[in-house]
Amino acid sequence: MVMAGGSGIVPSAFRPLFSRDPHRQLKPGPCTSSSSPTRLPYTAPTTAREAAIKRLTARRDFGVHVVTYLAFNAALVLVWYVTGHGYFWPGWILVLWGAGLLVHGWNVWGRRPISEEEIRREVERHGGSHA
Numbered sequence: 001m002v003m004a005g006g007s008g009i010v011p012s013a014f015r016p017l018f019s020r021d022p023h024r025q026l027k028p029g030p031c032t033s034s035s036s037p038t039r040l041p042y043t044a045p046t047t048a049r050e051a052a053i054k055r056l057t058a059r060r061d062f063g064v065h066v067v068t069y070l071a072f073n074a075a076l077v078l079v080w081y082v083t084g085h086g087y088f089w090p091g092w093i094l095v096l097w098g099a100g101l102l103v104h105g106w107n108v109w110g111r112r113p114i115s116e117e118e119i120r121r122e123v124e125r126h127g128g129s130h131a
Contacts, residue, residue, distance in 0.1 A: 051113075062108045069101055 076090040 058108045062104055065101060065104055069097055073097070 073090060073094050076093060080088065080090050
């Protein structure tokens with residue numbers, strides 16, 4: 001779909017996300033080095049406040065995930081029960097989605113953040129190059 005006043009098929013609001021300028025160089029910052037113009041995939045929070053907000057948001061998102069899991073699967077079990085409660089087909093969804101919920105919970109409470117020491121060791125292990 002071509003947008004009026006724009007070029008191509010990407011709406012102008014999303015164009016920065018899809019632009020591919022091969023001459024664009026990233027400026028060195030907290031996640032880059034002057035010898036490497038590529039950004040690292042992980043950007044650590046810069047302040048304790050940002051880290052706390054990130055943790056609280058993750059916990060809140062997990063709570064929403066749990067409530068959604070319970071409500072949706074309760075509805076499926078109700079449908080199963082009302083339709084004659086033969087083979088318990090909602091069990092497949094309960095187990096598979098439950099596994100995803102466990103992984104989400106592990107990411108929220110079980111994983112520790114990447115430390116600067118781990119980043120340093122990984123960079124040294126690869127000799128400081130991305131090749």
